[in-house]
Amino acid sequence: MEKFRMLCTIFLVLGCFIAITYAVTVVIINPTDLSIIGVTVPPYTTSGGQVPLTATVKNAGSGYSFDSNFYLSENRIFDPSDSYLWGENTSALTLGKTQITKPDLVITGVTVPLYTVSGGQVPLTATVKNVGSGYSFDSCTYFYLSKNRILDPSDSYIGNEYTSPLSPGSSQTVSYSASIPSGSSGAYYILAKADGSNGISEEDEGNNIDFSKALETFVISPRNTSHAGIALSFDDGKYIDDWYAIRLILQKYNAHATFFISNLDDVNQSDIEKLRILQAEGNEIAFHGRYHLKAEEFLQTHSVDQYMDHEIIPGIDLMKSWGFNPVNFAYPYGSADPAANQALFGYFGHVRGIHNNNWNDDVYYTYGSNTPFIVSMGIDFNYGNSDESIYAGILKAKVNDKILLIYGHKPVPNNPGQYETSYDRLEKILQYVSDNNMKTYTISEMD
Ligand SMILES: [Zn+2]
Secondary structure (H helix, E strand, O other): OHHHHHHHHHHHHHHHHHHHHHHHHHHHHHOOEEEEEEEOOOOOOOOOOOOEEEEEEEOOOOOOOOEEEEOOOOOOOOOOOOOOEEEOOOOOOOOOOOEEOOOOOOEEEEEOOEEOOOOOOEEEEEEEEOOOOOOOEEEEEEEEEOOOOOOOOEEEEEEEEEEEOOOOOOEHHHHEEEHEOOOOEEEEEEEEEOOOOOOOOOOOOOOOOEOOOEEEEEOOOOOOOOEEEEEEEEOEEEEEEHHHHHHHHHHHHHOOEEEEEEOOHOOOOOHHHHHHHHHHHOOOEEEOOOOOOOOOHHHHHHHHHHHHHHHHHHHHHHHOOOOOOEEEEEOOOHHHOHHHHHHHOOOOOOOEEOOOOOOOHHHHHHOOOOOEEEEEEEOOOOOOHHHHHHHHHHHHHHHHHOOOEEEEEEOOOOOOOOOEEEEHHHHHHHHHHHHHOOOOOOOOHHH
């Protein structure tokens, strides 16, 4: 009996040992224990469209997990009628860890114009990209005006723009028209912040901001706006038909221009009729040399008196015989000579030189200053000035209450070449002048 009891105890101990061993073995052969603790979807979507989903996956086991799959179901029970949508790799989950697929919104670019007027509107864009592993719901991109490139409490919030849901890796460029506060002056930066309202839970909450290039902001003083404008002129004798063809463009913008005539011996009666009509419509007909001589070259072998008697005085007389009274002169090739200037000032109120693309202060005229020697900036294709740089020049004239002098030769409907200005550029210039409540002047009207 005693032996039997001992044997039972041994079996009991052995049984316990086997049971314990078995329990350990169960843990090893069933290592993972995955559960879903949350699935998010938007409230509605369109059939055939994309829908952002998130799921939080938890592994309560001690082993590694594999993929987790999403299915579309008409009920809340998983059965063979449900459609497989997509699988997400959750293999890195170990005991007690959760993996949440999160989006991560960043700004990959902010664009601004080169300049704007304080108190005016400015067009902005920002590109928002989801660099995270999860889908992003729709969000708001915020814009700030900053003196530096860092968002701090001194920066002004200037607005926000709705941003669509973004799948991982995708991006959207949002556009916004912002008001620049009155009194802003000098260089500013536009900061764009993805998920500006912090409504999206992201992988990294500290990488939402990027900045633009510098935006130059000008203050316009109301007392300084009375005479700001442009003086647009065109040169040479062979483009009279092309000048006549832009009459409607000039009229559309209520603009006046100055036409400097050269090569007078080639001007025919039909040209003279067209010039008369241009003059009757408020444009100025001025003088550009009887033979279009390069003054500096001619004066190397001739005196100023010879220059006046050959190139200037007979040309004035010829124009008077056609009924014009030229009171302003533009040097052919911009080839100006100081001694010739003194002689020319006896016949003309203004004598004009040129710049091709160096925007010096001398292309800005002070209204009523009677400055005899003036300089004009080229707008023809070959001078290399962009529309933006011409706008900047016009705006500078506005800010400083000046008249910007610009000139070209042949207006053409499109595809401008050497010594040609496109109608598109001409209209953009006149529209910009009009938008800024500036004037157009003939050379005589500048006083
Ligand atoms: Zn010329």
